[in-house]
Amino acid sequence: MSFPTIRVFDSPGPAVRELAREVGELIRSRAAVGRQAVLGLATGNTPRPFYQELGRLHREEGLSFANVISFNLDEYLGLADAHPESYRSFMHRELFEHIDLPAQNINLLSGSLPEADIPAHCAAYESSIRAAGGLDFQLLGIGSNGHIGFNEPGSSKDSRTRLIHLDRLTRRDAAASFGGLDQVPSQAITMGCGTILEARRIALLVWSEKKAAIVRDAIRGPVTNQVCASFLQEHPNTEFYLDREAAAAL
Numbered sequence: 001m002s003f004p005t006i007r008v009f010d011s012p013g014p015a016v017r018e019l020a021r022e023v024g025e026l027i028r029s030r031a032a033v034g035r036q037a038v039l040g041l042a043t044g045n046t047p048r049p050f051y052q053e054l055g056r057l058h059r060e061e062g063l064s065f066a067n068v069i070s071f072n073l074d075e076y077l078g079l080a081d082a083h084p085e086s087y088r089s090f091m092h093r094e095l096f097e098h099i100d101l102p103a104q105n106i107n108l109l110s111g112s113l114p115e116a117d118i119p120a121h122c123a124a125y126e127s128s129i130r131a132a133g134g135l136d137f138q139l140l141g142i143g144s145n146g147h148i149g150f151n152e153p154g155s156s157k158d159s160r161t162r163l164i165h166l167d168r169l170t171r172r173d174a175a176a177s178f179g180g181l182d183q184v185p186s187q188a189i190t191m192g193c194g195t196i197l198e199a200r201r202i203a204l205l206v207w208s209e210k211k212a213a214i215v216r217d218a219i220r221g222p223v224t225n226q227v228c229a230s231f232l233q234e235h236p237n238t239e240f241y242l243d244r245e246a247a248a249a250l
């Protein structure tokens with residue numbers, strides 16, 4: 001089995017600069033032939049410096065996102081769209097407000113739908129990804145329990161976009177930003193592992209010694225639905241971008 005490529009950097013800065021340059025080249029090369037670039041995006045603390053770098057490339061180096069279509073990985077269920085902790089708010093604040101990605105090209109899962117409407121919403125999301133030609137690039141972080149998106153332990157490798165109950169660890173990790181565990185939603189909508197693994201290129205970013213053990217399990221451990229990031233071992237074009245702390249247990 002071929003393990004994913006592992007890149008270790010002294011700090012997040014050089015890692016995100018290199019990755020943003022790659023994504024910029026993808027966008028520009030598509031624009032040059034009149035095509036779109038389809039990007040799968042993530043939220044959380046980890047991608048913040050990457051989004052800052054994309055904003056800088058737009059501002060200072062003229063990188064246009066006019067030909068980009070974006071799909072976000074996941075969203076909490078039961079939050080108003082404008083809630084500051086919704087992933088929709090996060091994306092606007094951290095990235096969309098700083099670049100020229102056309103509003104109609106932004107695809108976000110909605111956490112404010114009645115539960116009965118969610119299966120159709122998820123199916124429509126999958127159809128939109130297919131209609132766009134599939135994901136050219138998917139950005140990922142990793143949860144303390146090895147989740148990618150909100151694919152919690154037990155999610156199958158071929159799972160699709162769906163409603164999911166959040167794991168205890170995931171909710172605990174989010175408690176501080178929500179102002180307490182009881183404020184953290186108990187459910188979310190997430191792209192499935194199967195949806196993610198169909199991306200033609202995947203970059204998983206990790207900065208933190210707290211994630212070193214789960215990074216080791218994901219990369220060196222068995223491929224198991226108990227650590228969904230381990231499914232990436234079987235993906236032909238995945239790179240892990242790690243800082244030294246995150247790589248400490250490899």
Ligand code: F6R
Nearest residue numbers: 042043044045046141142143149
């Ligand atoms: C976010 C997502 C999650 C996070 C993961 C790490 O859209 O899908 O899988 O990437 O929980 O979160 P941070 O980066 O906050 O440590």
